[in-house]
Amino acid sequence: MPKVSKQSAPQVQEFGPVTDRRAEMDGYTVEFVSFGADADLDGPLQSLPGGMCRCPHWGYVVAGRMRYVFEDHEEVYEAGDAFYQPPGHRPYVDAGTELLQFSPTDDLAVTERAIMEFMSRQEGGTP
Template sequence: MHQRKEELPVTMEDGGLSVRLTGWGNTAVTFMQMPAGVDLTPALAGLPEDLCQCPHWGYVLEGAVHVRYADGEEETVERGNVYYWPAGHTVWFDEDTKYVEFSPEAGMRDVLEHVTHQSHG
């Protein structure tokens, strides 16, 4: 099974931010495009610990993702890096960033629904 990233359904689009997601089996396959300055932390408010509770595995194509975990530890995942983020994290972007991510589909859709609701009040 395969699909061009441009063919993935758009789940969220706003001001240069783009989330394209499809489900294969029980896995969400997501292509993310985030402009510099996006911080998802405020949009996660109201979730347990005010953090994303869905684990993710992925690969950064361009730019870098800054990650903060529930224990306060931070790291930067740069272009060319693969990653795993356990439940209990937030992310922000200091530069335009593109990445591909794989997550449990139900958890990812729940987080995106929450973020969309927070963003549009």
């Protein structure tokens, strides 16, 4: 049976103050994510339908606090909470938050492409 830990995750990516350690398992991406600063994806998600993440996520908040905004409500998760987020959300994460998250790899790739394209435009000076 495959397994991964924060220490054994084969892929480690730094996005400014955010560290993402991950592994892919049978169509799902398992992520250990740490936020060194407050984070939101309002800008990067604008290229997706409704300006919201279209990928479902399951996870557990190890430390800190995060808030998910939907069209008609919002949900707050804090350390010790397990969560499920269906498609159609915008995340806001407090500095110091750490989470374990499971997402379908193909759906996550669509969201991550939008984020990377946004970041490339920002670095290149294109609004």
